[in-house]
Amino acid sequence: MYHRAAMTNVNDPDLVPEFVQLQTKHQQRVFSFILTLVPHWPDAEEILQETNMVLWRKQKQYEPGTDFVRWANQVAYFEVLKHRKRQQGHVKQFSEAFIEDVAEEAFKLSGPLQAQRDALAACLEKLPVKDRALVSHRYLEGATTKTVAASVGRSVEAVYKSLQRIRGALLGCIRRTVVAEEGA
Template identity: 35%
Template sequence: MSDDPQDLDDFVEELTRHQVELIYFIRTLVGDVHAAMDIRQAVNMVMWKKRSKYRPGSNFRSWAFRIAHFEVKKYLRSQRRSRTVSFDGELLELFADEFDTVANQLPERRSALSRCITKLTAKDLELLRHRYWSDEPLEMLASATNRSIGTLKARLHQLRASLRTCIERQLGTPS
């Protein structure tokens, strides 16, 4: 990367665009959101220091994830020294590879999920919204709709299975 202001702007834009994916990737590998946030900051610092090695037009995401992978390894080594339980290197590699595959499928899966959700009844949609987008406990919905908590939990289980099947049908492959 050159010192051209446009290249710098492009780099910052790429860096910003991949922050959410980076935190998900790192959290998947370390399992602790607070550690993941700290590691992401370290990754950002490394990327900033190595920005001259990044070539505009190349795959920024792969470059960033590779740096994140090394920073996670460094973090896990330090945790091992402090006697904290952590994953071994092979398992870490498997998680990293699997995450990359899954992350590439997310936009398609989100789109399929949106299409599947439009097919739900108003009652089922209300249940999903309450469960996933409300801070109120399920007990409040049970009371308001005169249904038991067990009934609502069973229906949520059925809805998740139904949505999973619908998504698989939309994508043409089992997940």
């Protein structure tokens, strides 16, 4: 059984520590993959939880030394499909062809995307303080452009445009940083 099997595996000293380390280390990469396919934060979190449960249950199927992220993303992909099935008819979704297409590309880009995440901190530092503050407001849990506009006393349109500009700047900076590091 799901729960009991997991508890049995916990008692396997050879397997569990390494597995938990891997799962901990790569949470962000898996989550990012899920969010790309289901661009709705609460749904993506739910799918991540379900993915973690499946990974935990199937940890003995993982062969140490192989690509953990690829395996985890494959599991996540199936969880995304299940989630889409559940949501069918209730919310607007991208087409299945779109999901397949994006997932395939995201599988391939797993390494470069990690490099981009690594470059984020340095790029954030390069932003003007005002822009960093806006990002900080926008990426609080539950925030939207509308709530940010209200809290900083600006129009929604102005905040939207600022955020669009800031994200564009960050993406540009990140891309440049990664290219520079690859060339170094």
